[in-house]
Amino acid sequence: MKLRRGVRFHDGEAFAAAAVKFSIERHLNLPGSTRKAEISAVTGVEIIDDYTVKLVLSAPSASLLAQLTDRAGMIVSPKAAQVEGENFAAHPVCAGPFKFVERVAQDRIVLERFSDYWNRDSIKFDRISYLPIPDSTVRLANVQSGGLDLIERVAATDVEGVRKDPGLKLTAITGLGYSAIVINIANGERSKTPLAQDVRVRQALQLSIDRAALNQVVFNGEFQPGNQWEPPGNPYYVKELPIPPRDVSQARQLLAEAKQPNPTVELMIPNTPELLQAGQVIQAMAQEAGFRVTIKATESASLIQLATKGEYQARLGGWSGRTDPDGNIYNFVACNAPLNDLHYCNPEVDRELDAARTVEDPAERLAHYRRVAQQILQDLPLIYLWHNKWLWAATPKLAGFTPYPDGLIRPQGMRLE
Amino acid sequence: MTTFLARRLALVLPTLFFVSLLIFGLQQLLPGDPALALAGEDRDPSVVAYLQQKYHLDEPLPMRYLLWARGVLAGDLGESIRIKRPVLDLVVEKLPVTGELAAFAILIALSIGVPMGVLSAVNHGTVVDYAATMTALWGLSIPNFWLGILLILLFSVTLGLLPASGFVSRAESLSHNLATLAMPAFVLGNAIAAAMMRHTRSAMLGVLSADYVRTAGAKGLDETRVVLHHALRNALVPVITLAALDFGALLSGAVLTEQVFTIPGFGKLIVDAVFNRDYAVVQGVVLCTALAYIVLNLLADIAYVLVNPRLRG
Numbered sequence: 001m002k003l004r005r006g007v008r009f010h011d012g013e014a015f016a017a018a019a020v021k022f023s024i025e026r027h028l029n030l031p032g033s034t035r036k037a038e039i040s041a042v043t044g045v046e047i048i049d050d051y052t053v054k055l056v057l058s059a060p061s062a063s064l065l066a067q068l069t070d071r072a073g074m075i076v077s078p079k080a081a082q083v084e085g086e087n088f089a090a091h092p093v094c095a096g097p098f099k100f101v102e103r104v105a106q107d108r109i110v111l112e113r114f115s116d117y118w119n120r121d122s123i124k125f126d127r128i129s130y131l132p133i134p135d136s137t138v139r140l141a142n143v144q145s146g147g148l149d150l151i152e153r154v155a156a157t158d159v160e161g162v163r164k165d166p167g168l169k170l171t172a173i174t175g176l177g178y179s180a181i182v183i184n185i186a187n188g189e190r191s192k193t194p195l196a197q198d199v200r201v202r203q204a205l206q207l208s209i210d211r212a213a214l215n216q217v218v219f220n221g222e223f224q225p226g227n228q229w230e231p232p233g234n235p236y237y238v239k240e241l242p243i244p245p246r247d248v249s250q251a252r253q254l255l256a257e258a259k260q261p262n263p264t265v266e267l268m269i270p271n272t273p274e275l276l277q278a279g280q281v282i283q284a285m286a287q288e289a290g291f292r293v294t295i296k297a298t299e300s301a302s303l304i305q306l307a308t309k310g311e312y313q314a315r316l317g318g319w320s321g322r323t324d325p326d327g328n329i330y331n332f333v334a335c336n337a338p339l340n341d342l343h344y345c346n347p348e349v350d351r352e353l354d355a356a357r358t359v360e361d362p363a364e365r366l367a368h369y370r371r372v373a374q375q376i377l378q379d380l381p382l383i384y385l386w387h388n389k390w391l392w393a394a395t396p397k398l399a400g401f402t403p404y405p406d407g408l409i410r411p412q413g414m415r416l417e
Numbered sequence: 418m419t420t421f422l423a424r425r426l427a428l429v430l431p432t433l434f435f436v437s438l439l440i441f442g443l444q445q446l447l448p449g450d451p452a453l454a455l456a457g458e459d460r461d462p463s464v465v466a467y468l469q470q471k472y473h474l475d476e477p478l479p480m481r482y483l484l485w486a487r488g489v490l491a492g493d494l495g496e497s498i499r500i501k502r503p504v505l506d507l508v509v510e511k512l513p514v515t516g517e518l519a520a521f522a523i524l525i526a527l528s529i530g531v532p533m534g535v536l537s538a539v540n541h542g543t544v545v546d547y548a549a550t551m552t553a554l555w556g557l558s559i560p561n562f563w564l565g566i567l568l569i570l571l572f573s574v575t576l577g578l579l580p581a582s583g584f585v586s587r588a589e590s591l592s593h594n595l596a597t598l599a600m601p602a603f604v605l606g607n608a609i610a611a612a613m614m615r616h617t618r619s620a621m622l623g624v625l626s627a628d629y630v631r632t633a634g635a636k637g638l639d640e641t642r643v644v645l646h647h648a649l650r651n652a653l654v655p656v657i658t659l660a661a662l663d664f665g666a667l668l669s670g671a672v673l674t675e676q677v678f679t680i681p682g683f684g685k686l687i688v689d690a691v692f693n694r695d696y697a698v699v700q701g702v703v704l705c706t707a708l709a710y711i712v713l714n715l716l717a718d719i720a721y722v723l724v725n726p727r728l729r730g
Contacts, residue, residue, distance in 0.1 A: 031467055031471075032464050032467035032468055032471065033464070034456065034457045034459060034461060034464055036461070036463070036464075037459060037461045037463075038459075087501070089501060090501055090502070104510075104681060105497075105500045105502070105507065105510075105681065105686070106679075106681040106685045106686060106689060107583075107584060107679075107681035108583075131582075131583060131679065132679070133582055133583075133679045134676060134679070135566075135676065135677055135679075137566055137569075138566070138569060138581060138582050138677060138678070138679065141566075141569045141570060141573055141574050141581040141582075142573075142580075142581040142582060142583075144573075144574045144581075145573035145574050145577055145580070145581050146577065147573065147580050147581050147582070147583070299449075299692070300692070301448075301449030301450075301453070301454045301692060301693065301694050302447075302448040302449045304449070304450075304453050304454065304460070305448055305449050305450045305453055306448065308450075308453060308460065319458070320458055331459070338459065338460055338461055338462055339459070339460060
């Protein structure tokens with residue numbers, strides 16, 4: 001891997017092969033590293049010369065490059081990381097266009113332009129302040145009143161108003177993540193339900209849901225309906241398996257065949273207004289096919305613990321998404337994978353998922369994912385429903401803002417006119 | 418007096434001990450695992466195990482309490498697992514913010530509630546009385562967060578007079594500081610003003626029918642002077658007690674308002690800590706609030722004794 005020359009860290013240290021080796025080894029060896037699993041294929045980093053490194057892998061890894069474009073590939077200043085030790089996160093030193101100034105908990109993070117940034121001409125701001133504002137109405141009011149220049153996560157229900165407001169500019173892009181009904185297939189006592197034990201009941205539940213209507217009612221049609229872990233339009237979306245249309249009579253027939261005309265389903269939902277509303281729409285649609293859905297609204301920290309323990313029948317779950325398809329499917333359905341709290345396990349699927357990890361050719365990878373999709377959409381351990389869009393509202397003075405599906409705001413090229 | 422003080426002070430430590438046991442125990446009843454909440458979306462099992470060990474979450478409950486209590490006795494309230502800073506630092510950073518907000522809110526409440534209460538009592542049974550009572554009811558019934566959002570839409574979005582949210586410290590800019598606190602202080606003050614108005618009104622009604630007020634009137638004193646000088650001073654005693662209590666409550670209870678206006682104070686700190694299962698922060702903040710209440714109570718007791726010798730026993 002060749003490295004760019006003439007790059008400096010914020011503390012003035014030069015960026016070179018030794019820093020890359022240090023950073024990657026730090027990700028791999030730091031106790032409690034949340035990056036370790038992402039680059040676990042790396043067994044060693046060799047310095048060829050000052051601007052060339054070689055990554056030694058235990059097996060071919062198709063997703064490694066994508067992982068390195070994300071957090072795992074962010075190279076930190078070795079000197080600062082060693083000096084700060086465990087406290088490095090409070091005083092991060094990297095090589096990006098802005099350096100860290102301060103963080104006031106619950107209030108703001110302030111960054112300042114780094115004059116030695118290698119691509120300094122693309123940066124037009126001296127300072128960026130990030131303000132965490134939890135309420136979407138208040139966020140929007142801030143950009144409307146000129147208090148902020150750019151806000152993210154505009155509520156889907158506010159989008160129409162933002163479009164009509166000449167004082168605002170809307171930017172949208174479909175994200176990498178998804179929302180789905182996750183079904184506890186085999187994790188403990190709570191999985192002993194008709195929904196878990198009879199695939200026809202799961203198929204009936206899927207057929208009872210009109211994804212486009214759900215999107216229209218809850219999100220004003222702003223999000224993107226979907227039926228796979230990648231959104232339609234993504235190169236790894238399997239086109240041969242499109243979103244099935246709603247078919248209540250077929251759903252009823254499947255339930256009759258399963259001898260479960262009125263199965264009960266307890267659906268655990270994070271207690272946010274939008275998701276609860278989505279749950280109610282699902283409840284109403286499924287009821288027409290004969291399902292008796294009860295909604296259990298649960299606060300998020302409790303929900304994570306209950307999910308991990310298998311204390312649910314079905315839950316509305318979401319994933320923020322990764323650039324590489326492996327990051328959106330493997331850990332959720334592979335046998336014994338860390339996020340597979342539903343305990344779905346199919347060796348056939350595992351074989352294809354593992355194979356897709358090692359081939360680089362996109363067409364060949366897609367062929368593996370096609371076979372995974374065929375099986376997953378048949379077994380339905382997850383019923384994928386929609387893909388969130390990233391929605392930003394900005395002052396019309398802001399130019400040069402490019403949206404990316406990962407939702408990160410990249411300041412290069414942005415300016416206030 | 419000395420025995421009284423000694424007796425009261427001797428009760429402080431056991432009270433704090435029971436408060437600490439209570440918060441520690443109650444928190445454990447909450448479902449949710451701090452390590453899982455902290456491990457991020459990936460929930461890597463090795464990370465979860467590491468965090469459980471690092472923050473002693475795998476130790477038995479009594480052991481964890483002892484570890485924490487030992488730290489508290491040494492002046493260490495522990496470290497926030499989320500913000501990665503000592504809890505004491507966070508308390509010292511956030512308390513003045515909420516303190517200032519609470520003080521402004523009480524000031525606004527007093528300046529609305531007391532005059533309205535007086536007007537209402539003096540004009541007892543007239544249109545003025547009913548109008549003031551209606552306004553007070555409105556203030557009591559309107560939800561804080563809703564009023565907050567309406568104010569933001571009016572003063573920030575439509576009129577462009579005040580910043581919609583956020584906080585600027587006095588050290589940075591006094592005018593910005595006042596601008597950021599105006600709306601949240603009004604929202605909090607508005608609700609308290611209603612209670613103040615009702616208390617002032619009933620206290621004033623009692624005092625206005627007292628003999629000495631009638632005597633003052635009979636002596637030919639000006640009515641305004643009788644109301645403000647003779648009656649109001651006596652009627653204010655319960656109102657001041659109420660203001661002191663409300664001030665204490667605001668220190669930990671301005672949660673919703675701080676959330677809407679994104680004021681980085683005590684309320685927001687504790688809400689985020691509860692959602693993230695940041696036990697040390699919750700325990701530290703509750704302990705500090707409890708201590709503040711105990712001290713305020715003690716001061717009030719001392720004040721009563723000074724005022725009324727019959728209580729010395």
